[in-house]
Amino acid sequence: MTRFRAENRRPACIAILALCTIQIPNTGCHSDLSDIDAQTDALVRERSKLLGGDGLVPTRAWREPGDLDSEGARRERPETNDPEAKDLRWKLANQDRDVAARLSAMVKPAETGLELDLTGALRQAQRTGREVLNAEEEYILAAIRLLIQRHLWSPRFFGSISPQIVSRYAPTQQNTTALEVVNQLGVTQRLPYGGEVEAAYVYSLTEQLRESATGRYVDSSSLVLSATLPLLRGAGDVAREDLIQSERNLVYAARSFEDFRRAYLVSIARDYFDLLQQQREIANQENALKQLRALETRTAALVEAGRLAEFQKNIASNDVLVATSRLASQAERYVLALDRFKVRLGLDVNASVVIKSEALDLPEPEITPEAAGEVALLYRLDLQTLRDRVEDQRRAVRNSKNALLADLNIVGSANLGGDQGSQRGQPFVNPDRSTISAGLTLNLPLDRETERLQLRSATIAFEQQQRVMEQTRDNVIVEARSRVRAIERTRFALQLAERAVFINKRRMEEQELKADTVTAQDAVDTANALRDAENSRDGATTDLRNAVLDYLLSTGKLRVTREGQLQKPVAE
Numbered sequence: 001m002t003r004f005r006a007e008n009r010r011p012a013c014i015a016i017l018a019l020c021t022i023q024i025p026n027t028g029c030h031s032d033l034s035d036i037d038a039q040t041d042a043l044v045r046e047r048s049k050l051l052g053g054d055g056l057v058p059t060r061a062w063r064e065p066g067d068l069d070s071e072g073a074r075r076e077r078p079e080t081n082d083p084e085a086k087d088l089r090w091k092l093a094n095q096d097r098d099v100a101a102r103l104s105a106m107v108k109p110a111e112t113g114l115e116l117d118l119t120g121a122l123r124q125a126q127r128t129g130r131e132v133l134n135a136e137e138e139y140i141l142a143a144i145r146l147l148i149q150r151h152l153w154s155p156r157f158f159g160s161i162s163p164q165i166v167s168r169y170a171p172t173q174q175n176t177t178a179l180e181v182v183n184q185l186g187v188t189q190r191l192p193y194g195g196e197v198e199a200a201y202v203y204s205l206t207e208q209l210r211e212s213a214t215g216r217y218v219d220s221s222s223l224v225l226s227a228t229l230p231l232l233r234g235a236g237d238v239a240r241e242d243l244i245q246s247e248r249n250l251v252y253a254a255r256s257f258e259d260f261r262r263a264y265l266v267s268i269a270r271d272y273f274d275l276l277q278q279q280r281e282i283a284n285q286e287n288a289l290k291q292l293r294a295l296e297t298r299t300a301a302l303v304e305a306g307r308l309a310e311f312q313k314n315i316a317s318n319d320v321l322v323a324t325s326r327l328a329s330q331a332e333r334y335v336l337a338l339d340r341f342k343v344r345l346g347l348d349v350n351a352s353v354v355i356k357s358e359a360l361d362l363p364e365p366e367i368t369p370e371a372a373g374e375v376a377l378l379y380r381l382d383l384q385t386l387r388d389r390v391e392d393q394r395r396a397v398r399n400s401k402n403a404l405l406a407d408l409n410i411v412g413s414a415n416l417g418g419d420q421g422s423q424r425g426q427p428f429v430n431p432d433r434s435t436i437s438a439g440l441t442l443n444l445p446l447d448r449e450t451e452r453l454q455l456r457s458a459t460i461a462f463e464q465q466q467r468v469m470e471q472t473r474d475n476v477i478v479e480a481r482s483r484v485r486a487i488e489r490t491r492f493a494l495q496l497a498e499r500a501v502f503i504n505k506r507r508m509e510e511q512e513l514k515a516d517t518v519t520a521q522d523a524v525d526t527a528n529a530l531r532d533a534e535n536s537r538d539g540a541t542t543d544l545r546n547a548v549l550d551y552l553l554s555t556g557k558l559r560v561t562r563e564g565q566l567q568k569p570v571a572e
Contacts, residue, residue, distance in 0.1 A: 036147075043143045044140060044254075047250050050251065051254060051381075103328055107332045109331075110354060112354065113352025113353050114351060114353045114354065116355055117357070118269060118358040121345065122563075123564055124347070125344065125564060126564030131260075132260070132264055135257055136257065142249055142252075143250055143253070145246055146246040146247060149246040150243070150246075152242075159183075159186070160183075163179065164181075166178050179206070181205045181206075182204045183203040192239075193237070194229065194234050195235075195409075199224070199225050201221070203221040204219060222416065223415075225413065225414040227411070227413075228411050229410040231408045232405040232408040248388065252389075255382070255385050262558045262559075263553060266549045268344065269360075269545075271340075271341050273542045273546060275334070275338060278330065280534075280535075281538065288527050288528065289320070289324060295316050299315075299520045300316075308520075312521075316523075319527075362545060363569070364487055364491065364544075365484075367484060369481035369482075369484045372483065372484045373481050375555045375556070375557065376555040379555060381556060386468065390462070393465040393466075394462060399458075400451065404451050404452065406442060406444055407441070407445075408441070410438070410439075410440060411441055413436070414434065480554045483547065484551065486547040489547075493543065496540075498537055500533040501533045501534055503533075507530075508527070
């Protein structure tokens with residue numbers, strides 16, 4: 001029968017107690033990850049400086065997921081709220097309601113609230129815009145992946161405590177049962193050009209648990225060194241492929257994030273300019289409506305005096321109704337665009353926002369389409385990344401060829417431990433009992449079919465990546481050339497629109513001088529023509545601003561500050 005001997009079990013019990021009382025650090029979502037954030041921020045800043053900026057990234061406050069053991073997260077079948085049609089109710093609208101008043105209240109823009117000009121909108125987007133936050137996090141994730149690879153190539157410590165009960169049955173001898181506790185502490189390190197070295201200290205403690213045994217415990221300790229060094233397959237830079245690619249990927253992520261910030265600025269500026277243009281179109285429509293109402297009043301007076309036929313008044317009244325409906329539609333489109341703009345900026349959709357006009361003086365470049373294409377090839381970050389990815393794929397082909405080689409490794413180990421000791425223990429290094437071994441292992445490449453297929457795949461992928469880069473290069477040239485032509489076209493359209501506004505204003509002034517001889521239809525046509533000309537002029541102004549921004553973006557000459565503001569190029 002197995003029984004514990006109280007006088008001999010103390011050392012083993014102490015080891016078990018130490019195992020049970022070890023405080024394991026909390027590695028969950030609630031642990032302090034400030035050191036990780038500091039390393040990530042430093043790495044991101046260092047990579048961002050390669051782009052010529054200040055290398056600063058907006059500080060982020062990470063939110064914890066909350067209750068990690070919530071019932072909703074553990075439910076296998078989430079509930080769906082989708083009632084049948086018979087269970088849905090709505091209140092019928094009054095057909096006699098004042099639709100005009102209700103619609104006017106719904107589409108009336110806020111007069112007070114958060115005032116945003118272009119500078120404020122860009123600053124707000126940089127702080128709270130969901131798109132820029134997501135792009136920034138992708139950049140940070142690339143940095144974290146690099147930190148993981150760097151950690152795998154740094155000395156990594158490990159430790160374990162393994163208590164176990166071992167029972168040995170011998171038919172001709174006394175059965176024995178022992179408690180064994182093995183403690184192991186070591187460190188492992190990858191070698192720069194392949195292979196790995198490891199050093200481990202192993203301490204073993206054994207205590208007999210049967211009454212018939214000696215009742216004494218024995219311990220032993222040893223220092224074990226081992227190493228593996230490849231000479232053919234897996235030797236050289238191929239061993240560090242994951243680390244090399246992660247280092248390069250962080251550079252790509254820095255370029256991608258900067259590309260996004262530049263395109264994001266242009267996109268937000270476009271939305272802002274569109275809102276200003278809609279404001280001006282509403283103002284133009286209101287002016288046209290005032291003129292049409294004045295025309296309606298004047299025509300009605302002439303009809304009552306018998307100087308005009310009744311249909312002339314009807315023409316003016318009909319155009320007043322059309323203009324009123326058009327104004328309501330424009331106001332509704334503006335409110336919708338403003339709500340979408342607030343969503344893009346990460347603002348509360350219920351927040352009151354007032355869009356203020358801000359002039360953006362962008363110099364128009366004096367450049368030929370051919371020269372613009374050459375500038376784009378020099379500065380475009382996405383094209384630089386594609387060129388580097390071609391080199392990545394070239395390296396992948398070289399690594400695939402390395403995988404076809406035989407496995408020839410140098411292996412060695414050294415056990416510097418001693419014999420089993422007594423309760424007093426013995427030194428863990430005993431030259432008399434040490435063993436050292438070294439040798440070569442050769443695995444012939446008899447089956448490399450998978451590796452050969454992977455080599456062909458890598459070669460094909462290289463050709464594909466080369467074509468993608470070449471096609472993108474040509475598209476970049478085409479895009480840059482088209483942006484130059486777009487600037488000239490929009491400038492020409494603006495000149496024509498300004499001339500049209502001047503002509504229609506003179507036409508209206510002449511009709512006002514000869515009001516008695518001008519028909520209602522002619523006056524309506526003039527008012528509508530002036531409104532359309534003013535809208536075309538405002539639209540051409542917006543298009544010209546956007547064309548210059550698109551040119552800067554397509555040629556890689558657009559620069560954005562940390563706060564998300566445009567850095568205007570220096571005019572020569």
